Amino acid sequence: MAVYTHLGAEDLARLIAEYDVGELVSAKGIAEGVSNSNWLVETTGSGNSGTRFILTLYERRIDYADLPYFLDLLDHLAAKGCPVPRTMHDRSGASFRMVEGKAAALIEFLPGVSPTRPTPAQARSIGAVLADMHLAARDFPLSRANAMDFAASAAILANCGAQRLATVHPELPAMLDHARAAAALDLAALPQSQTHTDLFPDNVLMRGDTVTGLIDFYFACTGPMALDLAVTHAAWCFDAEGRYRADCGNALVAGYESVRPLKPAERALFPQIAKGACLRFVASRAEDWLETPDDALVTRKDPMQFVERWRFYDEAGAGVLDA
Ligand SMILES: Nc1ncnc2c1ncn2[C@@H]1O[C@H](COP(=O)(O)OP(=O)(O)O)[C@@H](O)[C@H]1O
Numbered sequence: 001m002a003v004y005t006h007l008g009a010e011d012l013a014r015l016i017a018e019y020d021v022g023e024l025v026s027a028k029g030i031a032e033g034v035s036n037s038n039w040l041v042e043t044t045g046s047g048n049s050g051t052r053f054i055l056t057l058y059e060r061r062i063d064y065a066d067l068p069y070f071l072d073l074l075d076h077l078a079a080k081g082c083p084v085p086r087t088m089h090d091r092s093g094a095s096f097r098m099v100e101g102k103a104a105a106l107i108e109f110l111p112g113v114s115p116t117r118p119t120p121a122q123a124r125s126i127g128a129v130l131a132d133m134h135l136a137a138r139d140f141p142l143s144r145a146n147a148m149d150f151a152a153s154a155a156i157l158a159n160c161g162a163q164r165l166a167t168v169h170p171e172l173p174a175m176l177d178h179a180r181a182a183a184a185l186d187l188a189a190l191p192q193s194q195t196h197t198d199l200f201p202d203n204v205l206m207r208g209d210t211v212t213g214l215i216d217f218y219f220a221c222t223g224p225m226a227l228d229l230a231v232t233h234a235a236w237c238f239d240a241e242g243r244y245r246a247d248c249g250n251a252l253v254a255g256y257e258s259v260r261p262l263k264p265a266e267r268a269l270f271p272q273i274a275k276g277a278c279l280r281f282v283a284s285r286a287e288d289w290l291e292t293p294d295d296a297l298v299t300r301k302d303p304m305q306f307v308e309r310w311r312f313y314d315e316a317g318a319g320v321l322d323a
């Protein structure tokens with residue numbers, strides 16, 4: 001479920017009237033997603049605005065000071081031909097407005113569906129699009145620090161504490177030491193750009209093997225491109241039983257390197273970066289698990305899924321890029 005705030009028909013019509021997109025025709029709440037309230041909005045259209053939009057009301061984990069970074073990045077990438085939605089600006093030129101005390105943005109609707117069981121061909125496509133995005137973002141003028149870097153993951157797990165982590169799963173407290181080790185990894189010398197850092201299949205829209213949309217840029221930040229590739233690798237290349245899919249992993253990296261070959265230092269550090277990437281999701285999922293009330297209408301994600309993936313990268317070591 002992801003409509004946390006009720007907006008009446010009049011509220012929605014008033015909001016849409018602030019944009020040059022025609023009149024409101026319909027608005028339907030979108031069930032997918034966990035962080036924000038989203039509506040699929042249809043309008044009569046105006047000029048080249050299109051008629052379908054996603055209206056997002058920012059609910060959790062978003063610092064409004066970061067919104068210009070997220071929303072301008074979409075415009076920057078879209079202008080360079082990346083498959084990301086453009087932000088609609090209101091009549092005063094603003095990329096977001098306040099509604100019911102919360103920030104709201106109107107974003108272009110993109111076609112496509114998120115793959116549930118990605119194929120190697122789809123993994124190859126997303127690899128190439130990710131590298132395209134990294135190159136296109138290199139001259140983006142804003143920057144944002146990664147609020148979920150390896151040090152933050154270690155701090156989140158430490159804050160949960162070994163005892164509470166053990167109530168989620170007895171093997172979770174062992175990750176505390178590994179997260180501390182990942183936090184000591186220095187990635188500053190690796191090539192940097194603007195990165196998505198949450199490019200799970202549910203944040204990608206596809207038609208067949210073609211990527212039609214990268215969405216949900218609300219963890220985007222300035223950082224090492226290899227970390228973005230590692231997050232995508234960890235998110236796309238395991239089957240429903242948690243087994244590594246070497247065919248998808250190889251295709252993802254080959255697609256990425258068809259656009260931007262990895263530097264030797266990125267290849268050498270990849271297994272450690274991938275382990276740190278897994279711990280980032282272990283940390284946020286463990287924290288959510290402990291803090292989400294039992295009666296909340298949100299599906300909690302299992303931190304152990306990424307403990308298993310961490311173990312895979314730990315055992316595979318340098319071989320993961322040559323499996
Ligand atoms: N620009 C878009 N075009 C088409 N569908 C979108 C777009 N943005 C979001 N969606 C739909 O809304 C859902 C939730 O959006 P998302 O940004 O992932 O929410 P959350 O941040 O809450 O996870 C997505 O799974 C997708 O179905």
Ligand SMILES: N[C@@H](CCOP(=O)(O)O)C(=O)O
Pocket residue numbers: 033034035198200203216281284285301
């Ligand atoms: N992708 C993360 C959770 C972030 O949720 P999102 O719906 O905002 O992408 C995970 O799987 O833990």
